[in-house]
Amino acid sequence: MKQISVFTMSMILILTGMASAQWEATIRVTGQELGGQNICEVIIGAGSNSETLPAPPSAPQFSCRLLIPDANWQSFRIKDIKRDSDELKWILALNPHGNLGKPEPATAILSWESNAFEKGSFEMREGFDGCGKVIVSDMNEISELKVTGRDKNQYFMIVQKY
Numbered sequence: 001m002k003q004i005s006v007f008t009m010s011m012i013l014i015l016t017g018m019a020s021a022q023w024e025a026t027i028r029v030t031g032q033e034l035g036g037q038n039i040c041e042v043i044i045g046a047g048s049n050s051e052t053l054p055a056p057p058s059a060p061q062f063s064c065r066l067l068i069p070d071a072n073w074q075s076f077r078i079k080d081i082k083r084d085s086d087e088l089k090w091i092l093a094l095n096p097h098g099n100l101g102k103p104e105p106a107t108a109i110l111s112w113e114s115n116a117f118e119k120g121s122f123e124m125r126e127g128f129d130g131c132g133k134v135i136v137s138d139m140n141e142i143s144e145l146k147v148t149g150r151d152k153n154q155y156f157m158i159v160q161k162y
Helices: 002-020
Strands: 023-030 039-047 051-054 065-069 076-083 087-095 106-112 121-126 134-136 144-149 154-161
Touching: 023 065, 039 065, 039 087, 076 087, 087 106
Parallel strands: 039 076
Antiparallel strands: 023 039, 023 106, 051 076, 065 076, 065 087, 087 154, 106 144, 121 134, 121 154
8 A cells, every 4th residue: 555655646746747847948148258147048938837037136247148027027037937828928138248348239149949849839029019020930940049239138029829
């Protein structure tokens, strides 16, 4: 009887762990190597439960920054797992220049592992309202994007459709 209950508990723990996050993808920005922080990552995903992780304070010196604004634009996150549905959206705030370097536009590389996206199709749009130009029509086929700009956020939206 003791073996059955240990097996049952193990199966419950395994199934509970599997149910929380169906998929996660790490989105990374890599900026110029200028002596400060030059790599930032955020995690997006979908599962049976939502999960977020607030962003830590910015590094004092950085050549790029990548964050996820919260729903009311009061704070930022570095992880945003949404409850699974027919269409999901994530907003990315990307600063490709940071507070280091010359006051001219700089280029950073936004990248992701294309095989990390599990279900549906994924596209990336300019802006934060979902009406911007599609700049990556299939994030499963393309795994990076060059972003050029000054020391201010540019916004992109990732849209998952089933």
